[in-house]
Amino acid sequence: MSQDLLFQLNGVSKSFVKGKEEISIFSDLNLTIERGDFVAIMGPSGSGKTTLLNMLGGVDQPSGGEVSFDGARVDNLSESALTRWRAHNIGFIFQFYNLMPMLNAARNVELPLLLTKLSKAQRRKNVETALALVGLSDRAKHMPSEMSGGQQQRVAIARAIVSDPKLLLCDEPTGDLDRTTADEILEMLQLLNRDHGKTIVMVTHDPAAAKYANRTLHLDKGKFVQRELVA
Amino acid sequence: MSQIAAVAVMNIRSLPRRLWMSLAMVLASAVVVAILLAFLAMARGFEATMSGAGSDAVALMMREGSQAELNSVIGRDQVNLIEEAPGIARDADGPLVSPELYVIVDGIKKGTGGKANIPLRGLDARGMAMRGNMQLLEGRMFTPGTNEMIVGAGILREFDGFQLGNEIRFGKNVWTVVGVFSTGGNVFESELWADAKMIQSHYNRGSSYQTIRAQLENPGNLEPLKAYIDAEPQLNLELKTESAYFAEQGKQLQYMAIFGRVISFIMALGALAGALNTMYTSVADRAKEIATLRALGFGNFSAFCGTIAEALVLAAAGGLLGSLAAFVFFDGLNASTLGGSFTQVVFSFDMSPDLFVQGAVLALLIGFLSGFFPAWRAARMPVIVAFRNGA
Incomplete structure (x- = not known):
């Protein structure tokens, strides 16, 4: 196995039972993601891209096949083991930011660090670093309601990277933003990938957003229909 | 522990979003506790009035x-x-x-x-x-x-x-x-x-x-x-000490305490139904936050404890309010009721510290029971909810 291989899906299938009918989302899906990759996953609604993202993030389990992360199987982990695995390895960036409205920016960014054994001082230092990286040092004490959509998403990015996870999973990260702000966010993701070596998987509808990735995978009816290098 | 504390603090800080529902739970707990304490204070006051009358040094004789x-x-x-x-x-x-x-x-x-x-x-x-x-x-x-x-x-x-x-x-x-x-x-x-x-x-x-x-x-x-x-x-005389006689008379109004507990229990069931509704609403309101925290790696136990903590805080606030109301309105209140000889006995409601403990226990019980099932739901909240649309 390549040292650079981070994620590997082998013959993964996913289906739901609705009433008496079994609905298949994927069957025999294969995917490899290497360290430092920036992958965009595109596809029409219902193509299974969010389900795939959920599976990569350990939020959803496959019905069949194998999912390996960093050389270890994760598809057979218990729910609590998956929760711990997520805390150590995955940073999520959501379309609607999903910030805690009652916490200020710094407190929001600090959340993943509460799952670590870092001291309060160390946590504060890491939060400052993450906020500086997304250009929001001066907004640390601001509440989400006092910030624009772009700023909120930058706080969400700071939250996603503060515990230095191996993989960032982005679910339509610019879906709720105007073009200019969306470009700023995508440039930031690109910078995290290029300069900080973060592996990123991004689900998007937006071809302009996908252009920021190293490669784009098109998912349709549960299958990758085309693979092409963008950058 | 830091997970649980963080979730509990977030839940409590989100209370203003559910202000009226939360206030309803506080008030329901307050009323139940106030009524329990009022009955118990009445029974306690009556008993104190009766038992305080008797002396061990005096023998009381009546016809057998x-x-x-x-x-x-x-x-x-x-x-x-x-x-x-x-x-x-x-x-x-x-x-x-x-x-x-x-x-x-x-x-x-x-x-x-x-x-x-x-x-x-x-x-x-x-x-x-x-x-x-x-x-x-x-x-x-x-x-x-x-x-x-x-x-x-x-x-x-x-x-x-x-x-x-x-x-x-x-x-x-x-x-x-x-x-x-x-x-x-x-x-x-x-x-x-x-x-x-x-x-x-x-x-x-x-x-x-x-x-x-x-x-x-x-x-x-x-x-x-x-x-x-x-x-x-x-x-043909019956003989007892005066203190024994009045202690027996005081026990006649023990039904007040029993009645108070029964009434409080029935009202507590009503309050519990309201409080359950409040807490289920709270979990629904926080669904996305709970799921987001789970996605970030917070355990389901922290979601459970956070919800229980919120219910306990609301019920405890109600208990405190009810106790204060009972103290302000009932402590030392003069009343009279029929005593053992079909005559009026004048007595004062006695709000002793142990009654407040009983009120606090009742409030926390309402909080725990009303929080338990919603907390269970919070703990089982699918993480996938975090990815659903809507801000």
Whole structure:
């Protein structure tokens, strides 16, 4: 196995039972993601891209096949083991930011660090670093309601990277933003990938957003229909 | 622990979003706790009033089979025999024995204006001396052989027309209030006292009495007196210490405490239903936040504890509010109710510290039970909810 291989899906299938009918989302899906990759996953609604993202993030389990992360199987982990695995390895960036409205920016960014054994001082230092990286040092004490959509998403990015996870999973990260702000966010993701070596998987509808990735995978009816290098 | 604390703090800080639902839960808990405490304080106050009246050093004798003073009849000959009995303290004037009468008169209650029974006790100076804590607050002692009486401080508080100097008509007889007395808040303060011989005359009791009180040589030791009564065929008397008698009378109103607990339990069920609704709403309102935290790696136990903590905080706030309301409105409140002899006993609600503990336990129980099932739902919240649309 390549040292650079981070994620590997082998013959993964996913289906739901609705009433008496079994609905298949994927069957025999294969995917490899290497360290430092920036992958965009595109596809029409219902193509299974969010389900795939959920599976990569350990939020959803496959019905069949194998999912390996960093050389270890994760598809057979218990729910609590998956929760711990997520805390150590995955940073999520959501379309609607999903910030805690009652916490200020710094407190929001600090959340993943509460799952670590870092001291309060160390946590504060890491939060400052993450906020500086997304250009929001001066907004640390601001509440989400006092910030624009772009700023909120930058706080969400700071939250996603503060515990230095191996993989960032982005679910339509610019879906709720105007073009200019969306470009700023995508440039930031690109910078995290290029300069900080973060592996990123991004689900998007937006071809302009996908252009920021190293490669784009098109998912349709549960299958990758085309693979092409963008950058 | 830091996970649980962080989630609990977030939940509590999100309460303003669910202000009215949360307030409803606080108020429901407050009402249940206030009602429980009011009933318990009432029962506690009544019991204290009754049990505070009795002395171990005084023997109380009534006709055998009488449950209360009102039902008893004792002849003068029996009083004479008791005065010769062993085990009774004596002074220069002879044995410390007080034969007493106990009749019922009407009083008009303040506030409601309704008629209620008040005991009029006939006794003499010896009887008064046996009530060690008796104190004249105003006026003077009644003069034996006259239609004068002194009134208990409780009667003055709860009934109309008993002010010092007033003339009061009971049947054909007019009595004058010449003094007001206190016996330290116990049941005797709910009585009128007058000369026993005048009451015998006005109420056609001949030379009979209803009870005999005797100061014991050795407090609590009824044995010599009991042996004497058992051996004397003319004395068909029931003997107990005064404290035992009033303790039994006080227990008659134990139903208040039981009734209070039953009412509180039923109301608590209602409050619980409301509180469950509040907490389920809270979980639904926080669904996305709970799921997001789970996605970030927070455990489901922290989601469970956070919800329980929120329910406990709301219920505890209600309990505190209810306790405060009960304390402000009920502690020391004067009331009167029917005692053991079909007469009114004036007493004060007694909000003792242990009642607050009971109130707090009830509030926390409501909080825990109302939080448990919603917390379970929060803990089982699918993480996928975090990815659903909508801000």
